[in-house]
Amino acid sequence: MVISHLSPEYQAMCGGQQNGAFWYSHEICENIIPRIYTDRNWVTIRCGKATDHAIVFIHNNLKPQLYDYLQRYEDLILVCGVPETCEKVAHLGTPIYLPLSVDVDYVSRFKRDYHPLDTAFAGRPAKMRYGVLPPDIDIIGGISRPRLLRRMAMYTDIYAVGRTAIEAKVLGCNVLPYDKRFPDPDFWQVLDNKDAAKILQKKLDEIDGGKHVQ
16 A cells, blocks of 8 residues: 555645655655565655555654654654654664765756856745845745756855755755755755665665565
8 A cells, every 4th residue: 555645644734835855755666665575554744644564755854753653653663864863763662874965867957067057045934034135135935846946056156944945956056055954955965766765675674674575
């Protein structure tokens, strides 16, 4: 069973909103799940529903209480994209750290040979409050993902965190720090979904004793 951005529960809760979690879920379904051998179920996005014996991706690192509904389910593996989140959700299952990844081939389609513009913030506008940004920089947010990537590729320097920061690096941009939680942009390393699947498989085998289906 796969509970994802395509599930009715997510559509009802978010109206199909195509935010960062939506696109990460999309890539998990397209590029990671097909490469994993396991008999576990999958929950790739938060929608208020899960299932026992599942691999659950945790997207929100600031509000772990949003995942308290997982207490109703048993034998969960919780995939966290930030190491500190593992401790915050440990009471809900077995947490593991999997570095965030992107579809490098897809993002690379938007790369430019040169960057005609200077500096911008990229991401959800709400994330701007997590730190201090210089005045009068451009803001890239609230637009479709293709438009976001296309515009990001025009800038030399990008203020961003999470998968947006990784995508900026794929585009050849210099990622600048602003969020006090992530003072070192080197934390965001370029990792392709396909390589992340190999890391995840190894961690699953360590937990489940290598028991999986092919």
